[in-house]
């Protein structure tokens with residue numbers, strides 16, 4: 695479970711990114727984060743991953759108080775998170791398969807097990823046939839689906855995706871959302887920031903931010 699209690703975030707230079715945000719995201723939920731550019735969506739996602747800390751208020755993720763988390767505890771928290779952020783691009787000098795295997799090799803799995811699980815993850819996002827391709831030979835949408843495969847291979851409880859369909863055409867965006875929904879269907883909590891009106895109007899839960907403040911959720 696993810697819980698924000700009266701959370702504010704001020705960056706250096708006094709930029710107020712979040713103000714008094716209180717919300718709860720239950721285990722297994724799929725939630726979209728919406729709001730204009732600069733509203734605080736990325737900041738909210740980064741706080742769940744302990745990439746930013748609250749300036750005031752309290753953020754808890756699976757019982758861990760992010761504000762009090764020591765550096766040594768961050769890898770334990772992130773083990774349960776699958777991150778799909780712009781900053782984490784695919785390695786362009788490695789194959790798609792190698793990219794997806796990487797987090798498991800880092801976690802200490804054998805190459806054989808890592809490859810088996812990477813292939814299974816690529817199959818789930820519909821890209822097993824491209825396992826040996828270089829990332830730059832793939833379309834933007836395909837690259838995002840590889841990022842999803844890479845984010846889920848360590849079987850995280852929570853997926854955080856920051857505008858995963860930015861710059862994608864409709865068909866590619868649909869495939870990316872389908873892949874994320876498929877993981878949510880097997881119990882993975884998903885928090886996804888997006889400007890995509892189609893998914894925002896799909897009846898799913900939408901958390902809206904404006905200038906760092908939470909807007910009332912539609913009933």
Ligand SMILES: Nc1ncnc2c1ncn2[C@@H]1O[C@H](COP(=O)(O)OP(=O)(O)OP(=O)(O)O)[C@@H](O)[C@H]1O
Pocket residue numbers: 705706707709710711729730731732733734735736737738
């Ligand atoms: N590292 C930082 N240092 C200083 N200010 C920051 C930093 N990161 C974000 N901000 C500021 O905090 C506010 C919220 O930014 P944030 O990136 O969370 O918004 P966003 O809703 O994700 O926007 P976008 O849709 O453009 O990604 C903005 O005013 C931004 O300029």
